[in-house]
Amino acid sequence: MERAELAQRLITADAETWQRLFAEHEALSDSRLAWELKTLYDQVESTAPAQAKQIAQALKTLAQTTQHAEVQAIADWVVGMTLIDEGQFTEAIAQLDWAEKQLIALGQPLMSAATQISKLRALAVVGRYDEALECGQRILKVFLAYADTLSAGKAQQALGNIYFVREQYAEAEQAYRAAREQFEILQDGKQLAQINNCLATALTSQHKFFEADKTYEAAMAQAQAAHLEVTIAEIECNQGCLALYRGRYDRALDYLERSRRRYLQLGMHHESIVADQEMADAYLELNLIPEAIAIYSRITPFLAEAGLQAELARALAYHGRACLVQKQYAAARELLAQARGVYSALDHAVGEASVTLVEAQVYYAEGQYAEAIATAELAEAPLAEVGAWGRLLMARWLKGEALRAQGQLGLARPVLEATLHSAKQQTVPLIAQRCYTSLGLLWAAAGDQLTAEATFKRAVEMIETMRTPLPAEEFRTAFIADKLTPYTELVRLCLADDQPARLAEALSYVERARSRALVEMMSGAFTAYPQPRDAFEAGLMARLETLREELNWFYNRLNRPDSEVASRGAAEMAVAEAAVRERETAILELTRQLQQHAGGSQAFMEPFNLLELQRHLGADTVLVEYFSLDDAFLAFVVTHEAIEVVRLPGVERDIEVSLRQFQFQVDTLRHGAQHLTRHLSTLEARICHHLGELYQLLFEPLVPYLRPGRLVIVPHRLLHYVPFHALYDGAQYVIQRYEVVCAPSAALFRRCLTVPQSTAQRAVLVGVPDERAPRVWDEILSVAPLFEEVRVLMNEQATRASLLECAPEAKILHLACHGKFRPDNPFFSSLWLSDGWLTVRDAYQLKLQCDLVTLSACETGISALAPGDELIGLARSFFSAGAPSLLVSLWTVDDEATAELMGKFYTHLLSGLNPARALQQAQCQLLTQKAHPYFWAPFVLLGRG
Numbered sequence: 001m002e003r004a005e006l007a008q009r010l011i012t013a014d015a016e017t018w019q020r021l022f023a024e025h026e027a028l029s030d031s032r033l034a035w036e037l038k039t040l041y042d043q044v045e046s047t048a049p050a051q052a053k054q055i056a057q058a059l060k061t062l063a064q065t066t067q068h069a070e071v072q073a074i075a076d077w078v079v080g081m082t083l084i085d086e087g088q089f090t091e092a093i094a095q096l097d098w099a100e101k102q103l104i105a106l107g108q109p110l111m112s113a114a115t116q117i118s119k120l121r122a123l124a125v126v127g128r129y130d131e132a133l134e135c136g137q138r139i140l141k142v143f144l145a146y147a148d149t150l151s152a153g154k155a156q157q158a159l160g161n162i163y164f165v166r167e168q169y170a171e172a173e174q175a176y177r178a179a180r181e182q183f184e185i186l187q188d189g190k191q192l193a194q195i196n197n198c199l200a201t202a203l204t205s206q207h208k209f210f211e212a213d214k215t216y217e218a219a220m221a222q223a224q225a226a227h228l229e230v231t232i233a234e235i236e237c238n239q240g241c242l243a244l245y246r247g248r249y250d251r252a253l254d255y256l257e258r259s260r261r262r263y264l265q266l267g268m269h270h271e272s273i274v275a276d277q278e279m280a281d282a283y284l285e286l287n288l289i290p291e292a293i294a295i296y297s298r299i300t301p302f303l304a305e306a307g308l309q310a311e312l313a314r315a316l317a318y319h320g321r322a323c324l325v326q327k328q329y330a331a332a333r334e335l336l337a338q339a340r341g342v343y344s345a346l347d348h349a350v351g352e353a354s355v356t357l358v359e360a361q362v363y364y365a366e367g368q369y370a371e372a373i374a375t376a377e378l379a380e381a382p383l384a385e386v387g388a389w390g391r392l393l394m395a396r397w398l399k400g401e402a403l404r405a406q407g408q409l410g411l412a413r414p415v416l417e418a419t420l421h422s423a424k425q426q427t428v429p430l431i432a433q434r435c436y437t438s439l440g441l442l443w444a445a446a447g448d449q450l451t452a453e454a455t456f457k458r459a460v461e462m463i464e465t466m467r468t469p470l471p472a473e474e475f476r477t478a479f480i481a482d483k484l485t486p487y488t489e490l491v492r493l494c495l496a497d498d499q500p501a502r503l504a505e506a507l508s509y510v511e512r513a514r515s516r517a518l519v520e521m522m523s524g525a526f527t528a529y530p531q532p533r534d535a536f537e538a539g540l541m542a543r544l545e546t547l548r549e550e551l552n553w554f555y556n557r558l559n560r561p562d563s564e565v566a567s568r569g570a571a572e573m574a575v576a577e578a579a580v581r582e583r584e585t586a587i588l589e590l591t592r593q594l595q596q597h598a599g600g601s602q603a604f605m606e607p608f609n610l611l612e613l614q615r616h617l618g619a620d621t622v623l624v625e626y627f628s629l630d631d632a633f634l635a636f637v638v639t640h641e642a643i644e645v646v647r648l649p650g651v652e653r654d655i656e657v658s659l660r661q662f663q664f665q666v667d668t669l670r671h672g673a674q675h676l677t678r679h680l681s682t683l684e685a686r687i688c689h690h691l692g693e694l695y696q697l698l699f700e701p702l703v704p705y706l707r708p709g710r711l712v713i714v715p716h717r718l719l720h721y722v723p724f725h726a727l728y729d730g731a732q733y734v735i736q737r738y739e740v741v742c743a744p745s746a747a748l749f750r751r752c753l754t755v756p757q758s759t760a761q762r763a764v765l766v767g768v769p770d771e772r773a774p775r776v777w778d779e780i781l782s783v784a785p786l787f788e789e790v791r792v793l794m795n796e797q798a799t800r801a802s803l804l805e806c807a808p809e810a811k812i813l814h815l816a817c818h819g820k821f822r823p824d825n826p827f828f829s830s831l832w833l834s835d836g837w838l839t840v841r842d843a844y845q846l847k848l849q850c851d852l853v854t855l856s857a858c859e860t861g862i863s864a865l866a867p868g869d870e871l872i873g874l875a876r877s878f879f880s881a882g883a884p885s886l887l888v889s890l891w892t893v894d895d896e897a898t899a900e901l902m903g904k905f906y907t908h909l910l911s912g913l914n915p916a917r918a919l920q921q922a923q924c925q926l927l928t929q930k931a932h933p934y935f936w937a938p939f940v941l942l943g944r945g
Contacts, residue, residue: 003028007036010058011051018061031070034062041078046190046228049085049266056082073102077115087270087306089122096122110146113139117151120158124165127309127346132162150191153182157195164202165310167350167386173202190231193222197235204242207389207426212242230271233262237275244282245390247429249479250469252282257593261536270306273299277315284322285430286470287478291592293322294585313342313351321358324365325482332362353382357395369402376402393423393431401438409442416442433462437486444489453493459486460512472595473517473870480516481867487513492629495645503643507636507746508608510627514716514869515744521880522751537594544590551583552836584828591841613746614640616753620709624702625746626716628652633698633716637705638746644705650697656718658697662690663721663891669934670892684932688728691933695727699734710916710945711738714746716869721862723890725923726937735923735937739916741945744871748879752944755884758851761910762789764810766798768817768834776816779856779899783814786906799835800842807881808847812854814902819857819874819889826864826872831857843877852915853878854887856902861888861940875942885915886942897935901926916945 006028010018022029041055059075080095096119103112116139123132136159143152160175176199183191196219203212216239223231240255256279263272280295296319303312320335336355343351360375376399383392400415420435422428436459443452463483470476487509494506532538554576617623623638631652637644665687698719711734713724725740726733734740743749765784769776777794784790791809793802798817807813818832830837855861855874863873870876878886887905901922908918919941926936 003033003036007033007040010037011040011055013058015057015061018058019065022062022065029062029066031068031074034059034068034071034074037062038074038078041081045081045085046194046230047226049230049268052085053082069102070106070108073099073106076102077118080115081118084118084122085268085270087273087308089125089307092122093119093126109142110148110151113142114151117154117158120155121161124162125310126307127348129162129166129346133159136162149182149185150188153179153186153191153195155179156182157191157198160198160202164198164205166348167205167388169202169205169387173199173206176202189222189226190228193219193226193228193231193235196222197231197238200235200242201238204238204245206387207245207428209242209246209427216242229262229266230268233259233266233268233271233275236262237278240282241278244278244285246427247466248469249282249286249466249475250471253279253471253475256282265536273302274308274311277303277311280315281318284318284325286475287325287481288474289322289325289478291589293319293326296322309342309346310348310351313339313346313348314354316342317351317355317358320355321361324358324362327365329362329366332358336362349382350386350388353379354388354391357383357391357398360395360398364398364402364405367405369406372402373399389422389426390428390431393419393426393428396422397431397434397438401434404438404442404445407445409446412442413439429462429466433459433466433483436462437483440486440489444493449493449496453490456486456490456493459483460490460509472592473521474592474595476517476520477866477868477870477872480513484513484867488629491627495629495634498645500643503636503645504610506645507610507625507638507643510625510636511608511745511747514714515748515871516868517870518744518876518879519747519751522748532594540590540594544587544594547583547587547590548842551580551587554580554583555830555837584825587841588827608747610638610643613750614638616750617712620707621712622706622709623712623714623746623749624706625714626698626719628717633719635698635702637702639705639707646701646705648698648701652718655694655697655722658690658693659718659722662687662694662723665690666891666934669894669932680932687933691723691726691728691733692730694722695729695734698722699724699727700729706738708737709739711740712749712945713740713742714744714749715742717865720744720865720869720871721890723933723937723940725940726933733927733933733937735920739914739920739945741916741941741943743943744869749943752879752884755882755944758811760789760811761787762810763787763812763814764791764793764806765814766793766803766817766833768795768798768832770818770832775895775899776856779816779902780814782899782903783906786910787812796834798833800833800838801835803833803838804845808849810848810850812852813848813850813883814854814856816856816902819855819860821859821862821873823864829862829873831855831860831874840872840874840877843874844880846878846881848878848882850883852885852887852909853883854902855889856887856893856898858889858892861886861890861942879943884944887915887919887939888942889938890940891934891938893938894935897926897930898938900929901936901939914945916941 006021006025009021013021037055037059041052044055045052056078059078063072063075076095076099080092080099083092083095096115099115100112103115116135120132120136123135136155140152140155140159143155156175156179160172160179163172163175176195180192180195180199183195196215200212200215200219203215216235220232220235223235236255237259240252240259243249243251243255256275260272260275260279263275276295276299280292283292283295296315300312300315300319303315316335316339320332320339323332323335336358340352340355343355356375357379360372360379363372363375376395379395380392383395396415396419400412400419403412403415416435416439420432420439423432423435436455440452440455440459443455463480463486467476467479470479490509491506494502494509532541613623617638617640619640621640625636625638626633627636632650633648633652633655635646635648637646665683668683715722724742725735743752765780767776767780780792780794784792791806793806815831820830820832822829827840830839855878860874863871863875866872875886875888904922904925905918908921909915913921919939923936930936
């Protein structure tokens with residue numbers, strides 16, 4: 001047997017077989033066999049990490065068997081390299097130093113120098129930069145003296161890596177190009193793939209994006225040709241960072257997720273953690289702040305334990321940025337101080353400048369503009385020296401924006417204009433968009449309305465361009481969170497002209513900033529649950545289903561009847577609650593992973609068309625769309641022939657106070673009205689008082705513009721929690737004069753109107769009574785006989801599977817079961833079925849072809865409000881599943897009153913009235929029997945009505 005054959009057998013054998021093979025082939029078990037194994041290690045290190053580790057173990061066994069000094073040195077060398085792959089850098093340095101000493105003692109200076117190539121990476125990672133540079137330059141001289149082209153190239157590549165970590169990008173590029181020249185002489189595909197990847201990162205950091213793109217393409221082709229799985233993962237991660245730099249967030253998410261998955265499949269936990277860090281940085285740019293914070297919090301201990309000082313400092317600094325966005329200024333400063341300490345110990349001036357920049361942002365957020373300007377100026381020089389354009393331009397924009405906020409328009413303008421020019425030149429769209437917004441505010445303050453408007457329009461164009469390709473609702477919703485200013489300012493500028501055409505334009509900007517992701521999801525721009533593309537994603541889907549089952553089990557434990565819950569100890573309940581939070585977090589994370597690949601709509605949302613909306617309204621419908629401007633509300637009143645704007649009295653705070661007092665009055669009855677029967681007239685007077693206040697603030701000024709018939713209300717911000725149909729003028733409720741329908745946006749209302757209507761009366765009625773809703777059975781029994789075709793799913797039949805099966809056949813879907821709104825985690829708002837909770841994301845999977853969904857349960861119409869008036873709650877899920885009309889509740893309902901209301905509502909509906917008219921009739925009838933709004937007013941129609 002030849003040594004090469006023996007080496008091949010060793011890498012597939014186990015420890016026991018190694019001992020036997022070494023004993024059987026003692027004559028071959030020498031340093032030449034060790035070198036054979038080292039060669040095999042070099043071949044598989046970038047393609048099969050597990051196999052590389054196997055070779056290292058075989059070498060250790062060979063060294064123990066032979067007790068040969070050269071074999072021991074080779075084994076120590078290879079083990080040191082595997083320790084680096086496992087993230088054990090301090091141990092790797094010691095192992096490689098020992099290998100070097102042994103090879104020097106054996107009179108092998110070239111090989112001893114070669115051991116140090118790997119050590120350079122470990123030294124850089126733990127922040128021993130000066131030592132790494134000295135070592136790299138020393139061994140490079142050895143390789144050049146021996147004309148070892150391959151090793152010289154590797155040494156130059158390692159030196160480039162050290163320069164790169166120190167953010168000396170020009171020096172890194174120079175070293176990488178020198179290394180590439182060496183590898184091109186050898187025509188070594190593996191080394192060329194790796195060096196092109198490195199070179200492209202240096203080009204990216206200098207904003208040489210076109211050349212970086214081409215270099216990554218070459219690197220990927222070379223890596224794929226050589227089957228270098230580790231290198232492919234590295235390239236994907238770096239391509240994700242390049243896409244992030246350029247504001248191409250869909251590509252960034254896709255590449256970063258691919259890289260993370262590849263590392264996990266390769267068993268490279270350390271590298272997957274670094275990929276997680278890049279993903280957290282992407283989340284931070286997309287305003288997914290809690291998600292970013294969760295990752296930073298998770299990986300920071302690992303980075304500290306592994307001695308990854310540069311990565312640790314960056315994670316701390318970026319975590320500080322995330323806390324800043326959440327206005328947690330003290331926490332931000334504490335994290336920034338920790339980051340500065342690590343960077344200072346590393347003598348990393350650019351890293352410290354990055355911390356200084358975030359500190360300047362904290363000052364700006366606190367309104368300390370002079371301090372923000374001075375601090376941003378401190379960050380500029382170190383960032384300019386290395387060409388860190390993204391952060392440098394952020395510092396310059398911040399300086400200009402703080403000057404503008406101070407009112408120093410003459411000083412701010414040249415700073416912002418120069419920064420804008422550089423941002424466009426360096427392709428940094430996020431900074432360019434910020435500059436356009438700041439300049440728009442500047443021109444508006446200076447009285448140049450035309451230039452301000454043109455500038456805000458450029459900002460909006462850039463926002464739309466960056467947002468449109470994002471692959472899922474969560475990303476699109478979060479991205480807009482800090483970018484609403486240009487939309488609002490364009491509304492203001494259009495309203496200043498007070499012309500009908502400009503009023504329509506103002507309403508179009510209101511619409512462009514409202515409930516966009518929901519409308520896009522309804523139009524099919526993206527799906528909530530994409531199908532798995534490969535075995536990895538199929539595994540994620542299976543894991544997701546397991547987590548849902550586990551979550552439902554814990555939900556059941558926590559949502560037993562009160563008598564059972566009370567019998568459990570606090571410790572048991574705390575454990576269950578922690579388990580719920582853990583699984584909910586995991587479900588959200590897995591869902592994001594499944595959505596992160598590219599695939600978003602590449603088309604802009606349909607432009608707002610007032611004439612088309614008016615045609616759909618007809619002569620009997622008026623649409624009122626509210627909007628908050630400068631802490632006061634105004635209302636667009638749209639009829640089939642005109643548009644008006646009405647400015648409302650009072651400020652947002654006045655409305656909030658009245659609304660809270662109304663909600664307090666409702667809450668007094670939520671635990672049962674029986675014990676308050678004697679006080680109902682007094683409670684009714686109190687609640688009507690607050691409903692009267694809201695009427696005067698929000699509705700009375702509109703009355704001259706309204707007409708009998710249907711009234712479509714599009715609320716804004718806190719107005720989504722106002723029961724408009726129950727507002728009281730002192731004599732009548734609004735519902736007694738108008739059919740009232742609510743919609744998240746005019747665009748969504750119009751889309752609902754285009755859904756074909758059916759004359760069929762095919763109903764699916766789902767009921768799950770419990771101690772909180774014992775009359776559900778009576779409700780279902782009273783409603784079922786009204787329909788020509790009906791399918792009833794009660795008690796144990798009312799499962800999630802049966803609902804998924806039956807929902808597509810229903811024209812009316814009625815769900816009478818306990819509902820729960822989750823303000824802490826609105827995507828887990830849910831309805832209780834017999835086998836567990838149907839959450840918002842679960843309901844996305846319903847394939848609805850119905851005319852109406854009734855959610856006859858508590859709080860089914862309450863939603864969390866994300867920026868841009870994105871409603872996150874049960875209503876969102878049923879709209880997304882295809883329902884054009886929803887009947888939902890705004891507060892905890894009375895079981896008996898709900899059963900009565902539903903009977904009356906369906907009687908009117910099936911007599912031929914539309915849902916809005918049927919609900920109006922039912923509520924007006926019920927209020928004559930149960931006058932307090934708690935009983936008759938909890939339900940509201942959303943959508944088409």
